[in-house]
Amino acid sequence: MRTGKRLTALLSGALLLGASALPLAAQAQEGKMGGTLRLLAKAASGTIDPHINYTLQYFQINYILYDGLVTFRKVGDKTGFDVVADLAEALPEPQDGGRKYVFKLRDGIKFADGSDVTTEDVVASFQRIFKISGPTAGTFYNGIIGADKCLAEPAGCTLEGGVVADAAAGTVTFNLTQPDGEFLQKIAIPHAAILPAETELKDYGTDPIPGTGAYMIESYDPNKRLKMVRNPYFKEWSKEAQPAGYPDEIDYDFGLTEEAAVTAIQNGQADWMFDPPPPDRLAELGTTYASQVSLHPLTAMWYAPMNTNLAPFDDVRVRQAVNLAIDRNAVVKLFGGSNLAQPACQILPPGFPSYEPYCPYTADPGAKWTAPDLAKAKALIAESGTAGQEVTIISEDNVVSRAIGVYLQDVLNELGFKASVKPISQNIQFTYIQNTNNKVQISISQWFQDYPSPSNFLQVLFSCASFTPGSDASVNISGFCDESVDAMMAEAQAASISDPAKAAKIWTAVDKAVTDAAPAAVLFTPKRVDFISKRVQNFTFSPQFYWIISQSWIE
Amino acid sequence: MTSDAQPLKQTSSQRRRATEGPWATAWRKLRRDRAALFAFAVLIAIVLACASAPLYADYVSHTNPFVTNLNGEIEIDGQIRQVLEPSTEGLGLGMTPIGPTWRFGPYALGADNQGRDVAARLLYGGRNSLLIAGVAATLCLVLATFVGVVAGFFGGVVDMVLSRILDVLWAFPIFLLAISLSIVLIAQSIRIGPIEIRSGSLWLPIFIIGIVFVPYVARPIRGQVLTLMQAEFVTAAVGLGATPLRILLRDVLPNVVTRIIVFVPLMLALNMIIESALSFLSIGVQPPDASWGTIIQDGQGLLYSRPLVALAPGIAIVVTVLALNILGDGVRDALDPKSSFRVA
Numbered sequence: 001m002r003t004g005k006r007l008t009a010l011l012s013g014a015l016l017l018g019a020s021a022l023p024l025a026a027q028a029q030e031g032k033m034g035g036t037l038r039l040l041a042k043a044a045s046g047t048i049d050p051h052i053n054y055t056l057q058y059f060q061i062n063y064i065l066y067d068g069l070v071t072f073r074k075v076g077d078k079t080g081f082d083v084v085a086d087l088a089e090a091l092p093e094p095q096d097g098g099r100k101y102v103f104k105l106r107d108g109i110k111f112a113d114g115s116d117v118t119t120e121d122v123v124a125s126f127q128r129i130f131k132i133s134g135p136t137a138g139t140f141y142n143g144i145i146g147a148d149k150c151l152a153e154p155a156g157c158t159l160e161g162g163v164v165a166d167a168a169a170g171t172v173t174f175n176l177t178q179p180d181g182e183f184l185q186k187i188a189i190p191h192a193a194i195l196p197a198e199t200e201l202k203d204y205g206t207d208p209i210p211g212t213g214a215y216m217i218e219s220y221d222p223n224k225r226l227k228m229v230r231n232p233y234f235k236e237w238s239k240e241a242q243p244a245g246y247p248d249e250i251d252y253d254f255g256l257t258e259e260a261a262v263t264a265i266q267n268g269q270a271d272w273m274f275d276p277p278p279p280d281r282l283a284e285l286g287t288t289y290a291s292q293v294s295l296h297p298l299t300a301m302w303y304a305p306m307n308t309n310l311a312p313f314d315d316v317r318v319r320q321a322v323n324l325a326i327d328r329n330a331v332v333k334l335f336g337g338s339n340l341a342q343p344a345c346q347i348l349p350p351g352f353p354s355y356e357p358y359c360p361y362t363a364d365p366g367a368k369w370t371a372p373d374l375a376k377a378k379a380l381i382a383e384s385g386t387a388g389q390e391v392t393i394i395s396e397d398n399v400v401s402r403a404i405g406v407y408l409q410d411v412l413n414e415l416g417f418k419a420s421v422k423p424i425s426q427n428i429q430f431t432y433i434q435n436t437n438n439k440v441q442i443s444i445s446q447w448f449q450d451y452p453s454p455s456n457f458l459q460v461l462f463s464c465a466s467f468t469p470g471s472d473a474s475v476n477i478s479g480f481c482d483e484s485v486d487a488m489m490a491e492a493q494a495a496s497i498s499d500p501a502k503a504a505k506i507w508t509a510v511d512k513a514v515t516d517a518a519p520a521a522v523l524f525t526p527k528r529v530d531f532i533s534k535r536v537q538n539f540t541f542s543p544q545f546y547w548i549i550s551q552s553w554i555e
Numbered sequence: 556m557t558s559d560a561q562p563l564k565q566t567s568s569q570r571r572r573a574t575e576g577p578w579a580t581a582w583r584k585l586r587r588d589r590a591a592l593f594a595f596a597v598l599i600a601i602v603l604a605c606a607s608a609p610l611y612a613d614y615v616s617h618t619n620p621f622v623t624n625l626n627g628e629i630e631i632d633g634q635i636r637q638v639l640e641p642s643t644e645g646l647g648l649g650m651t652p653i654g655p656t657w658r659f660g661p662y663a664l665g666a667d668n669q670g671r672d673v674a675a676r677l678l679y680g681g682r683n684s685l686l687i688a689g690v691a692a693t694l695c696l697v698l699a700t701f702v703g704v705v706a707g708f709f710g711g712v713v714d715m716v717l718s719r720i721l722d723v724l725w726a727f728p729i730f731l732l733a734i735s736l737s738i739v740l741i742a743q744s745i746r747i748g749p750i751e752i753r754s755g756s757l758w759l760p761i762f763i764i765g766i767v768f769v770p771y772v773a774r775p776i777r778g779q780v781l782t783l784m785q786a787e788f789v790t791a792a793v794g795l796g797a798t799p800l801r802i803l804l805r806d807v808l809p810n811v812v813t814r815i816i817v818f819v820p821l822m823l824a825l826n827m828i829i830e831s832a833l834s835f836l837s838i839g840v841q842p843p844d845a846s847w848g849t850i851i852q853d854g855q856g857l858l859y860s861r862p863l864v865a866l867a868p869g870i871a872i873v874v875t876v877l878a879l880n881i882l883g884d885g886v887r888d889a890l891d892p893k894s895s896f897r898v899a
Contacts, residue, residue: 334625336649406623423837
């Protein structure tokens with residue numbers, strides 16, 4: 001998934017060992033209940049319907065508002081990537097060779113409106129994902145039996161034979177068309193949140209839907225505030241799945257610029273900002289306010305997808321030349337320097353499952369990027385005979401993306417193209433660059449993991465199934481479709497249950513194959529900068545959720 | 556002898572004044588307006604400075620202001636410094652562009668976040684800002700004069716139709732129009748006769764500004780033409796059997812020209828502000844080209860660490876617009892002292 005405002009992806013966290021190492025390490029002391037936590041964001045992030053919203057900003061809060069059958073462990077270390085039981089009593093063992101999962105619901109859990117959570121709610125929730133055409137219905141949940149019919153005809157979706165409830169036994173059985181080693185991870189994200197069965201089949205927009213989390217939404221005005229208060233029916237059933245929160249109230253205010261948000265936190269008028277601090281404040285934050293800054297590597301990438309179906313990038317030599325010509329150190333400078341990002345040139349980020357260092361696009365090919373190889377890049381361009389063609393780069397209109405776009409323009413001009421850069425609003429850029437009708441040649445984008453699996457980068461971004469011409473939701477922005485690579489991905493998926501080690505090796509090979517085909521130029525792996533107020537204690541950074549908001553208390 | 560000669564000289568001067576035309580009178584008045592002359596001198600200096608941008612880049616700053624210089628270095632006081640300096644204190648976060656050297660040389664006003672020389676970009680940016688403002692003002696004045704004169708001269712249905720069109724234009728939100736066109740143009744160009752407007756084309760802000768401000772100029776011109784049509788000399792011309800074309804060209808237009816000239820500096824000033832705003836919104840000049848608006852946008856992310864990046868073009872806009880307004884007032888006083896109209 002992508003970060004940012006609309007449609008981006010989520011969660012990330014990388015956890016690269018020693019990830020934080022900063023003064024905000026969790027404090028093992030008794031927390032203080034009460035008070036109001038004040039969060040800031042430049043803008044709201046659209047609908048609060050958990051089955052629809054696909055943004056990092058609201059994924060982060062949906063984890064304290066809603067629960068699925070399973071979730072990721074809410075801790076501040078690398079075990080935060082582990083899936084644990086949530087509304088289910090325990091993690092089920094895969095049956096039928098990984099095609100069947102049986103969940104036993106916990107007793108006594110209630111929604112925020114006081115109604116009990118039942119197996120009927122579980123079935124209805126999964127039907128709703130398809131009936132409202134949720135953004136991941138066709139990618140994450142298409143392996144459930146009956147999903148194909150639901151995708152073809154959402155209104156009549158029953159998932160018959162796919163999701164089967166046994167009210168008497170309190171169980172829900174999931175039957176899959178084929179083994180899926182990532183199934184538990186896929187249903188651990190908020191898109192698989194369990195909602196009351198009577199939840200209407202519409203986008204709830206600004207109207208809250210009752211959940212089971214520690215908090216509930218009291219009011220939501222996208223132009224002003226999202227107010228969360230304690231869920232009166234919540235009783236902690238699993239500390240690692242849904243721990244009780246410390247603050248009584250969490251106010252998420254919208255509208256302040258990043259500059260103003262930094263100042264508000266410095267003055268103690270707010271506690272945290274979602275948006276990254278602006279570049280010109282970083283030095284100040286890193287010195288005067290170092291004790292209030294938390295820095296964590298993410299399992300994410302900034303990259304430049306190249307349209308493999310449009311000239312000049314339909315020629316693999318051109319794509320490789322761009323990769324060779326880019327000075328990743330220079331791009332890292334545009335992001336804020338080497339303490340905020342690391343150069344990268346392969347798809348999988350460091351520390352990720354199946355990651356093995358690999359960089360063919362450097363002056364000294366090997367495991368690590370060292371320097372650009374402009375001579376080799378120019379030779380490839382000469383060989384391709386594409387010099388002189390016009391190329392337009394589509395970037396976002398924020399400072400960093402625009403700066404990278406301008407740098408890339410210089411690189412392309414140096415290679416002999418007539419390059420121009422067009423920054424457009426970040427509200428529309430991500431959907432714009434996905435739609436083939438817009439004939440985007442090359443763009444600047446980011447990708448953050450949804451869950452810690454190589455498929456979440458390789459399959460989601462570069463498989464034939466992820467490419468939907470003419471759609472705003474074709475996240476395979478490059479339009480890359482290679483049958484042999486797809487076959488390797490399918491093989492890895494098939495082996496994920498029976499032989500995880502083999503699957504991991506295949507994913508490593510896929511990573512190299514996609515990197516060699518160069519449908520994108522990976523630029524760098526970013527880090528997350530969190531700036532919090534002095535009164536916030538027990539800042540806990542999960543590689544999956546980022547800051548676990550409910551687990552901080554206020555002095 | 557002396558007393559005899561004096562009356563002769565005075566008579567000659569008085570005769571010259573009595574026989575000088577309205578243009579000479581206006582020029583004489585303008586020359587006495589020191590504020591206007593000073594503003595004019597400032598404008599000339601700005602235009603010359605901007606025109607010399609390539610020379611400055613080649614021989615003074617020794618940099619290409621359109622190419623990123625992220626790994627560049629510069630020697631200052633015998634010390635080699637990076638153009639983009641990493642923070643070395645505390646957590647070591649962020650990169651800070653080199654600040655102003657305040658020397659007639661490289662990075663006199665410092666660097667922007669791409670490591671480019673701000674002073675050189677300021678001069679190049681001025682060229683684009685002035686060019687867009689000038690061409691848009693010309694386009695606007697030509698169209699407005701045509702519409703205003705035709706509407707006022709023919710009256711009736713023609714006047715009504717043209718006036719309603721002007722109403723629509725006047726009501727149109729300029730930035731909404733600009734943003735809409737900008738989005739459309741990302742994927743495709745627009746062709747107007749022989750002119751093809753593509754994404755990033757300078758014609759885009761020129762057309763937007765030039766057309767949207769037509770009502771601001773056309774309405775006063777129409778009003779003046781309506782007044783002129785009631786004047787005795789026009790009535791006399793009609794009585795003598797002059798053709799409408801002759802009346803238009805010989806009696807109406809010459810009396811409208813002074814007002815049009817008064818509009819020139821005022822429209823230039825207004826256009827410069829609008830161009831800067833459009834460029835700031837990524838609609839006008841496209842990177843890596845510069846205008847004062849785009850440089851302000853570049854400096855927006857450096858307000859705390861390098862405020863001069865945004866301040867320098869801001870000051871340039873203020874000085875230029877102020878000079879244009881003062882000059883416009885002077886021209887108005889010289890050509891049309893009874894008028895009290897203002898633009899916008």
